Amino acid sequence: MKRTYSEINEKIRKRKAVVLTADEVIDLVKDKGVENAAKEVDVVTTGTFGAMCSSGAFINFGHSDPPIRMTNISLNGVQAYGGLAAVDTYIGATQVTDKKGGGYGGGHVIEDLVAGKKIHLVASGPGSDCYTRKSIETTISLNTVNEAYMYNPRNVYQNYAVATNSSDKTLQTYMGKLLPNFRNATYSSAGQLSPLINDPHLDTIGVGTRIFLGGGEGYIAWSGTQFNTKADEVNGVPTGGSRTLALIGDLRGMNREYVRGLDIFGYGTSLAVGVGVPIPILNNDVMKRCAISDGEIFAKVFDYGTCSSSRPVLGTVNYADLRSGKIECGGRMMRTSPLSSYKYAKNVAQKLKDWISNEKFELTVPSIPLPKEGSVRGLR
Protein backbone atom coordinates (compact mmCIF):
# COMPACT_ATOMS: atom_id res chain seq x y z
CA MET A 1 0.00 0.00 0.00
CA LYS A 2 1.24 3.48 -0.90
CA ARG A 3 -0.46 6.81 -0.29
CA THR A 4 0.68 10.40 -0.90
CA TYR A 5 0.21 13.59 1.12
CA SER A 6 -1.86 15.09 -1.69
CA GLU A 7 -4.16 12.04 -1.82
CA ILE A 8 -4.70 12.39 1.92
CA ASN A 9 -5.38 16.14 1.66
CA GLU A 10 -7.83 15.53 -1.18
CA LYS A 11 -9.73 13.16 1.12
CA ILE A 12 -9.57 15.70 3.99
CA ARG A 13 -11.11 18.35 1.74
CA LYS A 14 -13.92 15.93 0.83
CA ARG A 15 -14.32 14.99 4.51
CA LYS A 16 -13.60 11.41 3.58
CA ALA A 17 -10.30 10.99 5.39
CA VAL A 18 -10.24 8.23 7.99
CA VAL A 19 -8.46 9.56 11.05
CA LEU A 20 -7.73 7.58 14.22
CA THR A 21 -5.81 8.47 17.36
CA ALA A 22 -2.60 6.58 18.13
CA ASP A 23 -4.31 4.58 20.88
CA GLU A 24 -7.39 3.75 18.79
CA VAL A 25 -5.25 2.36 15.99
CA ILE A 26 -3.62 -0.26 18.22
CA ASP A 27 -6.75 -2.42 18.39
CA LEU A 28 -7.54 -1.93 14.71
CA VAL A 29 -4.13 -3.27 13.68
CA LYS A 30 -4.51 -6.15 16.15
CA ASP A 31 -7.90 -7.05 14.67
CA LYS A 32 -7.31 -6.54 10.97
CA GLY A 33 -3.56 -6.71 10.52
CA VAL A 34 -1.16 -4.02 9.31
CA GLU A 35 -2.02 -4.18 5.60
CA ASN A 36 -5.79 -3.93 6.00
CA ALA A 37 -5.44 -1.20 8.62
CA ALA A 38 -3.10 0.75 6.33
CA LYS A 39 -5.67 0.56 3.53
CA GLU A 40 -8.37 1.87 5.84
CA VAL A 41 -6.60 4.63 7.79
CA ASP A 42 -5.28 7.85 6.25
CA VAL A 43 -3.97 9.68 9.28
CA VAL A 44 -3.04 8.77 12.87
CA THR A 45 -2.98 11.59 15.40
CA THR A 46 -0.65 11.65 18.40
CA GLY A 47 -0.56 13.80 21.51
CA THR A 48 1.43 14.70 24.58
CA PHE A 49 1.06 17.21 27.40
CA GLY A 50 3.84 17.68 29.90
CA ALA A 51 6.61 19.89 31.20
CA MET A 52 8.74 21.14 28.34
CA CYS A 53 11.32 23.37 29.96
CA SER A 54 13.00 24.49 26.77
CA SER A 55 10.02 26.62 25.72
CA GLY A 56 9.36 30.31 25.45
CA ALA A 57 7.87 33.08 23.37
CA PHE A 58 9.04 35.98 21.24
CA ILE A 59 7.09 39.19 21.76
CA ASN A 60 7.17 42.58 20.04
CA PHE A 61 5.58 45.20 22.30
CA GLY A 62 5.26 48.04 19.79
CA HIS A 63 6.96 51.41 20.20
CA SER A 64 6.09 53.97 22.83
CA ASP A 65 6.21 57.71 22.12
CA PRO A 66 8.95 58.80 22.68
CA PRO A 67 10.48 55.42 21.89
CA ILE A 68 12.70 53.29 24.12
CA ARG A 69 15.28 50.61 23.40
CA MET A 70 14.58 48.13 26.15
CA THR A 71 17.56 46.34 27.62
CA ASN A 72 16.08 45.32 30.98
CA ILE A 73 12.62 43.86 30.63
CA SER A 74 10.32 42.34 33.20
CA LEU A 75 6.87 40.82 32.63
CA ASN A 76 4.83 40.31 35.81
CA GLY A 77 8.15 40.44 37.67
CA VAL A 78 9.79 37.81 35.45
CA GLN A 79 12.87 38.86 33.49
CA ALA A 80 12.73 38.64 29.72
CA TYR A 81 15.66 38.87 27.32
CA GLY A 82 16.88 42.41 26.57
CA GLY A 83 19.41 41.69 23.86
CA LEU A 84 17.19 41.92 20.79
CA ALA A 85 15.99 44.99 18.87
CA ALA A 86 14.34 47.86 20.77
CA VAL A 87 10.98 46.33 21.67
CA ASP A 88 11.53 42.65 20.85
CA THR A 89 12.01 40.12 23.60
CA TYR A 90 12.06 36.43 24.36
CA ILE A 91 10.56 35.12 27.58
CA GLY A 92 11.73 31.67 28.65
CA ALA A 93 9.62 29.17 30.60
CA THR A 94 12.13 28.51 33.38
CA GLN A 95 12.85 32.16 34.24
CA VAL A 96 11.55 32.50 37.81
CA THR A 97 10.03 35.69 39.22
CA ASP A 98 12.29 38.13 41.04
CA LYS A 99 9.66 38.35 43.77
CA LYS A 100 10.19 36.56 47.07
CA GLY A 101 8.56 33.17 47.33
CA GLY A 102 8.87 32.25 43.67
CA GLY A 103 6.23 29.88 42.34
CA TYR A 104 5.66 32.00 39.23
CA GLY A 105 7.80 32.20 36.15
CA GLY A 106 8.06 32.61 32.41
CA GLY A 107 5.79 29.63 31.80
CA HIS A 108 3.05 31.33 33.84
CA VAL A 109 3.52 34.62 31.95
CA ILE A 110 2.97 32.73 28.70
CA GLU A 111 -0.10 30.98 30.15
CA ASP A 112 -1.48 34.36 31.29
CA LEU A 113 -0.82 35.89 27.86
CA VAL A 114 -2.66 33.03 26.14
CA ALA A 115 -5.51 33.38 28.67
CA GLY A 116 -5.87 37.01 27.56
CA LYS A 117 -4.82 38.44 30.92
CA LYS A 118 -3.12 41.79 31.36
CA ILE A 119 0.62 41.60 31.96
CA HIS A 120 2.63 44.19 33.89
CA LEU A 121 5.58 45.37 31.79
CA VAL A 122 8.50 47.23 33.35
CA ALA A 123 11.43 48.07 31.09
CA SER A 124 14.43 50.33 31.00
CA GLY A 125 17.20 51.13 28.56
CA PRO A 126 20.29 53.30 28.17
CA GLY A 127 18.61 56.02 26.10
CA SER A 128 20.12 57.30 22.85
CA ASP A 129 19.50 59.96 20.23
CA CYS A 130 17.10 57.63 18.42
CA TYR A 131 15.58 56.07 21.56
CA THR A 132 15.38 58.92 24.05
CA ARG A 133 13.16 57.29 26.64
CA LYS A 134 14.92 55.45 29.46
CA SER A 135 12.13 53.68 31.28
CA ILE A 136 8.53 52.61 30.94
CA GLU A 137 5.92 50.91 33.10
CA THR A 138 2.65 49.81 31.52
CA THR A 139 0.35 46.87 30.90
CA ILE A 140 0.25 44.72 27.81
CA SER A 141 -1.87 41.81 26.67
CA LEU A 142 -2.04 39.48 23.70
CA ASN A 143 -4.35 42.07 22.09
CA THR A 144 -1.98 45.02 22.49
CA VAL A 145 1.31 43.54 21.28
CA ASN A 146 2.33 43.36 17.62
CA GLU A 147 3.44 39.75 17.58
CA ALA A 148 3.68 36.99 20.13
CA TYR A 149 4.74 33.55 19.05
CA MET A 150 5.98 30.52 20.86
CA TYR A 151 9.36 29.22 19.83
CA ASN A 152 10.43 26.16 21.77
CA PRO A 153 14.00 24.97 21.13
CA ARG A 154 13.41 21.49 22.58
CA ASN A 155 10.00 19.84 22.91
CA VAL A 156 8.37 16.41 22.70
CA TYR A 157 11.33 14.32 23.74
CA GLN A 158 11.21 10.94 22.07
CA ASN A 159 10.91 8.84 25.22
CA TYR A 160 12.54 9.83 28.49
CA ALA A 161 14.08 8.47 31.66
CA VAL A 162 12.21 6.86 34.53
CA ALA A 163 13.53 8.42 37.74
CA THR A 164 13.98 6.88 41.16
CA ASN A 165 16.12 7.64 44.20
CA SER A 166 18.55 5.33 46.01
CA SER A 167 19.56 7.90 48.63
CA ASP A 168 18.08 8.18 52.11
CA LYS A 169 16.76 11.70 51.47
CA THR A 170 13.70 12.93 49.57
CA LEU A 171 14.89 14.64 46.38
CA GLN A 172 13.11 17.56 44.71
CA THR A 173 13.93 17.18 41.03
CA TYR A 174 12.62 18.17 37.62
CA MET A 175 11.27 14.61 37.66
CA GLY A 176 9.16 15.51 40.68
CA LYS A 177 9.45 14.47 44.30
CA LEU A 178 11.51 11.30 44.59
CA LEU A 179 11.07 9.48 47.88
CA PRO A 180 14.08 7.91 49.64
CA ASN A 181 15.20 4.30 49.18
CA PHE A 182 13.47 3.64 45.84
CA ARG A 183 10.01 4.21 47.31
CA ASN A 184 8.67 5.70 44.10
CA ALA A 185 9.54 6.25 40.45
CA THR A 186 8.37 8.95 38.06
CA TYR A 187 8.08 8.94 34.30
CA SER A 188 7.16 11.47 31.73
CA SER A 189 6.45 10.13 28.22
CA ALA A 190 2.94 9.77 26.82
CA GLY A 191 4.06 6.33 25.58
CA GLN A 192 1.77 4.93 22.90
CA LEU A 193 0.30 8.39 22.27
CA SER A 194 3.64 10.20 22.12
CA PRO A 195 4.36 11.88 18.74
CA LEU A 196 7.94 10.75 18.15
CA ILE A 197 7.36 7.23 19.45
CA ASN A 198 4.78 6.64 16.71
CA ASP A 199 7.16 7.69 13.94
CA PRO A 200 10.42 6.75 15.64
CA HIS A 201 12.79 7.39 12.74
CA LEU A 202 10.93 10.50 11.57
CA ASP A 203 9.94 9.03 8.21
CA THR A 204 6.93 11.35 7.86
CA ILE A 205 7.83 14.23 10.21
CA GLY A 206 10.15 17.04 9.10
CA VAL A 207 10.75 20.77 9.04
CA GLY A 208 7.48 22.47 8.15
CA THR A 209 5.16 19.71 9.41
CA ARG A 210 1.97 21.40 10.62
CA ILE A 211 1.05 20.34 14.16
CA PHE A 212 -1.24 20.98 17.12
CA LEU A 213 0.65 23.35 19.42
CA GLY A 214 -0.84 24.65 22.65
CA GLY A 215 -4.40 24.37 21.36
CA GLY A 216 -3.60 26.19 18.13
CA GLU A 217 -1.73 25.49 14.95
CA GLY A 218 2.03 25.31 14.95
CA TYR A 219 4.86 23.98 12.88
CA ILE A 220 8.01 21.97 13.32
CA ALA A 221 10.74 24.59 12.93
CA TRP A 222 13.86 22.48 13.20
CA SER A 223 15.29 19.51 15.01
CA GLY A 224 15.28 20.15 18.74
CA THR A 225 18.39 20.75 20.83
CA GLN A 226 20.14 17.63 22.19
CA PHE A 227 18.79 15.74 19.14
CA ASN A 228 20.12 12.24 19.55
CA THR A 229 19.78 9.20 17.30
CA LYS A 230 22.22 6.99 19.20
CA ALA A 231 19.96 5.69 21.97
CA ASP A 232 19.40 1.95 22.45
CA GLU A 233 16.22 0.67 20.85
CA VAL A 234 13.71 -2.03 21.77
CA ASN A 235 10.96 -2.83 19.23
CA GLY A 236 12.34 -0.06 17.00
CA VAL A 237 11.82 2.64 19.63
CA PRO A 238 14.53 4.31 21.76
CA THR A 239 14.54 3.38 25.47
CA GLY A 240 15.56 6.84 26.65
CA GLY A 241 15.62 10.49 25.65
CA SER A 242 16.63 10.71 22.00
CA ARG A 243 15.07 12.78 19.19
CA THR A 244 13.53 16.18 19.95
CA LEU A 245 11.76 18.93 18.00
CA ALA A 246 11.96 22.71 17.86
CA LEU A 247 8.42 24.07 17.52
CA ILE A 248 6.91 27.37 16.50
CA GLY A 249 3.37 28.75 16.63
CA ASP A 250 1.37 31.93 17.15
CA LEU A 251 0.19 32.48 20.75
CA ARG A 252 -2.95 33.95 19.22
CA GLY A 253 -5.11 30.96 18.52
CA MET A 254 -3.69 28.94 21.40
CA ASN A 255 -5.82 27.85 24.35
CA ARG A 256 -4.83 28.23 28.00
CA GLU A 257 -6.08 24.68 28.52
CA TYR A 258 -2.98 23.41 26.66
CA VAL A 259 -0.46 26.04 27.77
CA ARG A 260 0.14 25.85 31.52
CA GLY A 261 2.81 27.37 33.71
CA LEU A 262 4.27 24.84 36.13
CA ASP A 263 6.06 25.27 39.44
CA ILE A 264 8.21 22.23 40.04
CA PHE A 265 9.11 22.46 43.72
CA GLY A 266 12.82 22.68 44.40
CA TYR A 267 13.62 22.92 40.69
CA GLY A 268 11.91 25.98 39.28
CA THR A 269 9.22 26.86 36.80
CA SER A 270 8.41 25.32 33.46
CA LEU A 271 5.68 25.18 30.86
CA ALA A 272 3.35 22.30 30.07
CA VAL A 273 2.62 22.37 26.37
CA GLY A 274 0.10 20.26 24.49
CA VAL A 275 1.61 18.99 21.25
CA GLY A 276 0.02 16.74 18.67
CA VAL A 277 1.63 15.58 15.44
CA PRO A 278 -0.40 14.02 12.61
CA ILE A 279 1.17 10.99 11.00
CA PRO A 280 0.16 10.34 7.39
CA ILE A 281 -0.16 6.62 6.70
CA LEU A 282 2.02 6.65 3.57
CA ASN A 283 2.74 2.91 3.59
CA ASN A 284 2.44 -0.29 5.62
CA ASP A 285 5.61 0.39 7.54
CA VAL A 286 4.33 3.72 8.87
CA MET A 287 1.10 1.99 9.89
CA LYS A 288 2.95 -0.77 11.68
CA ARG A 289 5.01 1.71 13.71
CA CYS A 290 1.92 3.71 14.69
CA ALA A 291 0.36 0.59 16.19
CA ILE A 292 2.98 0.27 18.92
CA SER A 293 1.43 -0.09 22.38
CA ASP A 294 2.57 0.80 25.90
CA GLY A 295 3.61 -2.80 26.62
CA GLU A 296 6.11 -2.67 23.73
CA ILE A 297 7.65 0.70 24.64
CA PHE A 298 10.46 0.51 27.19
CA ALA A 299 12.31 3.10 29.24
CA LYS A 300 15.43 2.92 31.35
CA VAL A 301 15.17 3.52 35.09
CA PHE A 302 17.82 5.93 36.35
CA ASP A 303 18.97 6.57 39.90
CA TYR A 304 18.64 10.31 40.51
CA GLY A 305 20.19 9.74 43.93
CA THR A 306 23.49 9.87 42.08
CA CYS A 307 24.09 13.38 40.84
CA SER A 308 26.10 12.88 37.67
CA SER A 309 25.39 13.28 33.97
CA SER A 310 25.90 9.51 33.71
CA ARG A 311 23.48 8.22 36.31
CA PRO A 312 23.41 4.47 36.96
CA VAL A 313 20.74 2.51 35.06
CA LEU A 314 18.81 0.20 37.36
CA GLY A 315 16.75 -1.60 34.75
CA THR A 316 14.29 -1.26 31.90
CA VAL A 317 10.50 -1.19 32.26
CA ASN A 318 7.59 -0.81 29.87
CA TYR A 319 4.87 1.83 29.87
CA ALA A 320 2.02 -0.61 30.50
CA ASP A 321 3.67 -1.46 33.82
CA LEU A 322 4.51 2.19 34.56
CA ARG A 323 0.90 3.15 33.94
CA SER A 324 -0.37 0.34 36.20
CA GLY A 325 0.86 2.34 39.21
CA LYS A 326 3.74 0.11 40.27
CA ILE A 327 6.81 -1.44 38.70
CA GLU A 328 9.33 -4.02 39.71
CA CYS A 329 12.90 -3.00 39.09
CA GLY A 330 16.07 -4.55 40.43
CA GLY A 331 14.01 -6.80 42.73
CA ARG A 332 12.21 -3.82 44.26
CA MET A 333 8.58 -2.77 43.98
CA MET A 334 8.17 0.94 43.35
CA ARG A 335 5.01 3.00 43.11
CA THR A 336 4.90 5.14 39.99
CA SER A 337 3.72 8.64 39.13
CA PRO A 338 3.40 10.07 35.65
CA LEU A 339 4.54 13.68 35.29
CA SER A 340 2.77 14.31 32.01
CA SER A 341 -0.99 14.11 31.72
CA TYR A 342 -2.25 11.13 29.76
CA LYS A 343 -5.76 12.57 29.87
CA TYR A 344 -4.63 15.78 28.18
CA ALA A 345 -2.46 13.83 25.73
CA LYS A 346 -5.58 11.92 24.70
CA ASN A 347 -7.51 15.19 24.39
CA VAL A 348 -4.79 16.63 22.14
CA ALA A 349 -4.84 13.60 19.84
CA GLN A 350 -8.65 13.67 19.78
CA LYS A 351 -8.77 17.39 19.04
CA LEU A 352 -6.29 17.06 16.19
CA LYS A 353 -8.36 14.15 14.86
CA ASP A 354 -11.47 16.35 14.97
CA TRP A 355 -9.71 19.19 13.14
CA ILE A 356 -8.55 16.88 10.35
CA SER A 357 -11.91 15.09 10.12
CA ASN A 358 -13.70 18.44 9.91
CA GLU A 359 -11.54 19.76 7.12
CA LYS A 360 -9.92 22.38 9.34
CA PHE A 361 -6.44 21.00 9.15
CA GLU A 362 -4.58 19.71 6.12
CA LEU A 363 -1.25 17.94 6.25
CA THR A 364 1.92 19.61 5.02
CA VAL A 365 4.74 17.89 3.17
CA PRO A 366 7.97 18.45 5.14
CA SER A 367 10.29 21.00 3.48
CA ILE A 368 13.35 19.05 4.54
CA PRO A 369 13.70 15.89 6.61
CA LEU A 370 15.13 16.05 10.12
CA PRO A 371 18.68 14.76 10.63
CA LYS A 372 19.23 11.02 10.32
CA GLU A 373 22.18 11.26 12.68
CA GLY A 374 22.69 13.23 15.84
CA SER A 375 24.52 12.79 19.12
CA VAL A 376 24.82 14.75 22.34
CA ARG A 377 28.09 16.23 23.51
CA GLY A 378 28.91 17.02 27.10
CA LEU A 379 30.51 20.20 28.42
CA ARG A 380 34.13 20.09 29.53
Place this chain on the structure above:
Amino acid sequence: MSDKKFRLKFNDSNLHDSVSYILVSKFNIKPNVLQARIDGSGGRMILAMSGAENDITNAIMYLRSVDIEIEPLDNYVKRDDNKCIDCGSCISLCPTFAFEMDKETWDVKLDTSKCVACGFCISACPTHAIMLKLNL
Protein backbone atom coordinates in the same frame (compact mmCIF):
# COMPACT_ATOMS: atom_id res chain seq x y z
CA MET B 1 -19.52 2.25 62.41
CA SER B 2 -18.28 5.68 61.60
CA ASP B 3 -14.90 7.14 60.70
CA LYS B 4 -14.38 10.82 61.40
CA LYS B 5 -11.56 13.29 61.77
CA PHE B 6 -11.37 16.12 64.31
CA ARG B 7 -9.22 19.06 65.26
CA LEU B 8 -8.53 19.23 69.04
CA LYS B 9 -7.15 22.11 71.10
CA PHE B 10 -5.68 21.57 74.56
CA ASN B 11 -4.93 24.10 77.30
CA ASP B 12 -2.79 24.07 80.47
CA SER B 13 -5.45 22.16 82.42
CA ASN B 14 -5.72 19.20 80.04
CA LEU B 15 -2.43 19.12 78.16
CA HIS B 16 -1.36 15.99 80.08
CA ASP B 17 -4.57 14.04 79.47
CA SER B 18 -4.13 10.84 77.48
CA VAL B 19 -6.93 11.27 75.02
CA SER B 20 -6.21 8.01 73.20
CA TYR B 21 -6.44 5.96 76.41
CA ILE B 22 -9.70 7.59 77.40
CA LEU B 23 -11.24 7.05 73.97
CA VAL B 24 -10.29 3.37 73.93
CA SER B 25 -11.14 2.50 77.53
CA LYS B 26 -14.24 4.62 78.06
CA PHE B 27 -15.81 4.87 74.65
CA ASN B 28 -14.61 1.81 72.72
CA ILE B 29 -13.25 4.11 70.02
CA LYS B 30 -10.25 3.35 67.82
CA PRO B 31 -8.23 6.57 67.84
CA ASN B 32 -5.57 7.48 65.30
CA VAL B 33 -3.44 10.53 66.02
CA LEU B 34 -2.58 11.98 62.62
CA GLN B 35 -0.75 15.05 63.80
CA ALA B 36 0.10 16.53 67.20
CA ARG B 37 1.94 19.66 68.27
CA ILE B 38 2.55 21.63 71.45
CA ASP B 39 3.59 25.28 71.31
CA GLY B 40 3.10 28.56 73.13
CA SER B 41 -0.63 28.61 72.50
CA GLY B 42 -1.27 25.12 73.87
CA GLY B 43 -1.60 21.72 72.23
CA ARG B 44 -3.17 20.86 68.89
CA MET B 45 -4.08 17.50 67.49
CA ILE B 46 -5.58 16.06 64.33
CA LEU B 47 -7.36 12.92 65.44
CA ALA B 48 -9.29 10.26 63.58
CA MET B 49 -11.95 8.37 65.53
CA SER B 50 -13.38 5.09 64.36
CA GLY B 51 -16.34 3.65 66.25
CA ALA B 52 -20.09 3.62 66.73
CA GLU B 53 -21.81 6.91 65.94
CA ASN B 54 -23.22 7.04 69.49
CA ASP B 55 -19.82 6.40 71.09
CA ILE B 56 -18.21 9.16 69.05
CA THR B 57 -20.96 11.61 70.09
CA ASN B 58 -20.44 10.70 73.75
CA ALA B 59 -16.67 11.01 73.41
CA ILE B 60 -17.03 14.49 71.95
CA MET B 61 -19.26 15.50 74.88
CA TYR B 62 -16.74 14.10 77.34
CA LEU B 63 -13.78 15.89 75.73
CA ARG B 64 -15.71 19.17 75.83
CA SER B 65 -16.53 18.56 79.51
CA VAL B 66 -12.80 18.49 80.32
CA ASP B 67 -12.34 21.72 78.32
CA ILE B 68 -10.71 20.19 75.25
CA GLU B 69 -11.94 22.08 72.20
CA ILE B 70 -13.01 19.71 69.47
CA GLU B 71 -14.44 20.39 66.06
CA PRO B 72 -14.98 18.15 63.08
CA LEU B 73 -12.45 18.45 60.30
CA ASP B 74 -14.32 18.75 57.03
CA ASN B 75 -13.15 19.80 53.59
CA TYR B 76 -9.61 20.25 54.85
CA VAL B 77 -8.15 19.02 51.60
CA LYS B 78 -9.35 20.57 48.38
CA ARG B 79 -8.39 20.36 44.79
CA ASP B 80 -8.95 23.16 42.32
CA ASP B 81 -10.08 21.36 39.18
CA ASN B 82 -9.47 24.49 37.12
CA LYS B 83 -5.78 24.17 37.99
CA CYS B 84 -5.34 20.38 38.06
CA ILE B 85 -4.01 18.93 34.81
CA ASP B 86 -4.49 15.29 35.90
CA CYS B 87 -0.78 14.56 35.54
CA GLY B 88 -0.56 12.24 38.52
CA SER B 89 2.62 13.56 40.19
CA CYS B 90 0.80 13.22 43.51
CA ILE B 91 -0.17 9.55 43.15
CA SER B 92 2.99 7.75 44.23
CA LEU B 93 3.70 10.22 47.03
CA CYS B 94 0.54 9.70 49.03
CA PRO B 95 1.15 7.34 51.96
CA THR B 96 -2.56 6.49 52.24
CA PHE B 97 -3.29 5.99 48.53
CA ALA B 98 -5.82 8.83 48.48
CA PHE B 99 -5.03 9.58 44.83
CA GLU B 100 -5.84 7.11 42.12
CA MET B 101 -5.66 7.19 38.34
CA ASP B 102 -8.99 6.30 36.73
CA LYS B 103 -7.89 3.98 33.94
CA GLU B 104 -11.04 4.69 31.91
CA THR B 105 -11.08 8.49 31.92
CA TRP B 106 -7.45 9.10 32.99
CA ASP B 107 -8.69 11.53 35.62
CA VAL B 108 -6.74 11.63 38.87
CA LYS B 109 -9.32 10.83 41.55
CA LEU B 110 -8.96 12.12 45.10
CA ASP B 111 -10.64 10.18 47.91
CA THR B 112 -10.67 12.80 50.68
CA SER B 113 -11.77 10.24 53.29
CA LYS B 114 -8.38 8.51 52.94
CA CYS B 115 -6.41 11.75 53.37
CA VAL B 116 -4.57 12.07 56.68
CA ALA B 117 -3.49 15.64 56.02
CA CYS B 118 0.24 14.93 55.86
CA GLY B 119 0.62 17.60 53.19
CA PHE B 120 3.19 15.68 51.23
CA CYS B 121 1.39 16.22 47.93
CA ILE B 122 1.03 20.00 48.33
CA SER B 123 4.47 21.07 47.18
CA ALA B 124 4.64 18.24 44.62
CA CYS B 125 1.71 19.63 42.66
CA PRO B 126 3.18 21.64 39.77
CA THR B 127 0.00 23.67 39.26
CA HIS B 128 -0.65 24.44 42.98
CA ALA B 129 -4.01 22.69 42.62
CA ILE B 130 -4.11 21.01 46.05
CA MET B 131 -4.85 22.98 49.21
CA LEU B 132 -4.78 21.86 52.80
CA LYS B 133 -6.72 23.89 55.33
CA LEU B 134 -5.83 22.67 58.80
CA ASN B 135 -5.15 25.69 61.02
CA LEU B 136 -3.25 23.29 63.24
